[in-house]
Structure formats: C-alpha cells, structure tokens
Amino acid sequence: MRYTIRIRRFNPEVDQRPRWQEFTVEMEPTDRLLDALQEIKEHQDETLAFRRSCAHGICGSDAMIINGINRLACKMLLKDLGPRITVEPLRGFKVLRDLIVDMDSFFEQYRSIKPYLIKGGEPPATEYRQTPAERAVYDDTTKCILCAACTTSCPIFWANQTFVGPAALVNAHRFIFDSRDEGAEERLEIVNKRMGVWRCRTIFNCTDACPRGIGVTKAIEDLKRALLYKKL
Ligand code: SF4
Ligand code: F3S
Ligand code: FES
Numbered sequence: 001m002r003y004t005i006r007i008r009r010f011n012p013e014v015d016q017r018p019r020w021q022e023f024t025v026e027m028e029p030t031d032r033l034l035d036a037l038q039e040i041k042e043h044q045d046e047t048l049a050f051r052r053s054c055a056h057g058i059c060g061s062d063a064m065i066i067n068g069i070n071r072l073a074c075k076m077l078l079k080d081l082g083p084r085i086t087v088e089p090l091r092g093f094k095v096l097r098d099l100i101v102d103m104d105s106f107f108e109q110y111r112s113i114k115p116y117l118i119k120g121g122e123p124p125a126t127e128y129r130q131t132p133a134e135r136a137v138y139d140d141t142t143k144c145i146l147c148a149a150c151t152t153s154c155p156i157f158w159a160n161q162t163f164v165g166p167a168a169l170v171n172a173h174r175f176i177f178d179s180r181d182e183g184a185e186e187r188l189e190i191v192n193k194r195m196g197v198w199r200c201r202t203i204f205n206c207t208d209a210c211p212r213g214i215g216v217t218k219a220i221e222d223l224k225r226a227l228l229y230k231k232l
Contacts, residue, residue: 001029003078005036007048008088009098018095021045029079033087034062037073037099050099057211060147063090064099070149070209090152092161106148109164113172113190118183134179141174141219143212150206150216156199163199164191166206166216173219176226188227197223 003025010018023040034052041048053059055074062073065088067081078085093101119128144167151157151165172191176184191197197220206216 001027001078002083003027003036004084005033005040006084006086007040007098008086009048010089010095011047011097027078029077031078032074033066033076033078033081033085034073036078036085037087049097058145060145063147063149063152063211064088065090070153072147072149072211075211090148092152092158093148103148105161106151106165106167107146109151109168110146110171112164113168113175113187114183115171115175117175117178117181118186119180120182128180130179137179138174138177140214141170141177143214144170144174145212146171147211149209149211150214153205153209154200155203155205156201160195160199162195164193164196166200166220169197169200169220169223170214170216173223176223184226188223191223192227197227200224 005023005025007021007023008018009015009021023044025036025039027036027039034055037048037050050064050073051061052074053061057072057075060072063070064073066073066076067086070090087099089095089099089101093103093106096102146167148167150170151167154163154166157163157165169191172187175181176187200220202217202221204217210216
C-alpha cells in the first residue's frame, strides 16, 4: 500500500527555518513507521536524520510527534496511522537536525533527582532483600525507558523548560518508594523545589503519551502526597 509521509525537516547548515517535505513509500500496512523512515533514508534521501536503535520499544530513542501525538516510531503500525502521516520532532527541545532534538537538558533533569540506589553502611554478603509487596509499590515506574514522550507532551514544560518534568519525577518515584533506598528525604527535597513536582497541574498528557503505559500522573500524585503527609 502507498503511504505519504510528511516530515518536518531542518538542517541548521542550510535552512533558516524548518520546512515540510513529503515522501511516498510502498509499504505493508503491518510495517511500522520506523520501517518507512528507514525505507526513505535508504532509497530516497540519505540525509534524513532520526534516532533509533532497538526497533522494539526498549531503548526509547525514536520518540517523535506522529500525527500530532508523541509516540515511538517503532511501535506505530502504518495501518493504524492512515495513508497520510505527519512526523515532527519532539516539542520543547532545540532541534539539532530533522527529527533529532537536543536532549542534554532532559538527562540533566533526570540526573538531578539522583536516579540510583542510595544506601549507607557495608553492603550485605548477598543481595538487598525485598518482599514482593514492597516491590509492587514502585513496579510501574521501573518501566521507564527515558524516551521523553511524557515531558515533551506537557504544556507546563513547553512554557518553561526548567520544570523538572514528568520523566524525572517518574524516576524519582522509582527510588523514593523503593524500600531498600535511603535517599527518599534527599530526593523529596529536590522535587519539592520551585520548578519541581508542584508545577504539575495534573493535565495527564504525560500519561497518555507514555509508550510503556506508566501511570505517570499517578506517580506524580504519589510524590505530592508523600510531601504533604510525609507518608512513604
Ligand atoms: Fe517515556 Fe514513559 Fe519514561 Fe516518560 S515515563 S520517559 S513517556 S517511558
Ligand atoms: Fe504535565 Fe503530566 Fe502534570 S502533562 S501537568 S506533568 S500530569
Ligand atoms: Fe528503540 Fe524505538 S528504536 S524504542
């Protein structure tokens, strides 16, 4: 079947501003959008720039705006997108080239919440133990692949990129509610800052955008409750 893919392109070396370019490709309806982009790159325009790695929804590198919604190109089947498809880079980050955005600030926000186990004392001879019930408390937020689809769909982030963003908050949740971790107070203090968790206005775009089905808004609400009621 024939698909028309309309791509928002930008080459900082020659373009004053972004421009749209259309490509027509013959693909199977069960192919993914990532396959179509690859087809264009291999057979029509090798200068088309986009990130991808795993092609299976795991690495988080090919988040983009597809028909107006943040999605992973490797998880979208062409038959679900229709014969005319628009593709744009994620909103809120500087576009480096075509569909590639500068994610340095995103990873800086991620690092700011200390996304690693904080534990004092001597490590045990075996592993740190945890019951299935203790693990279940933060199971959902362990699924994050840092694709940035949530943060770049949040209107609060569009207005102010110093907002720590839902992705960093999801990862703060992942450690704050881990029974083995001892850094909860430290991290809660970080997310309690002016551009932290309270900037969230419960808009839910982040939850709708998450390709891993994480309850992003719920995780943020858990953090707010932990701060308000000091209940972990
Ligand atoms: Fe991507 Fe979901 Fe993680 Fe946000 S929470 S970065 S949308 S996987
Ligand atoms: Fe933004 Fe999600 Fe909150 S879209 S306002 S972070 S619920
Ligand atoms: Fe890895 Fe899509 S290419 S998530």
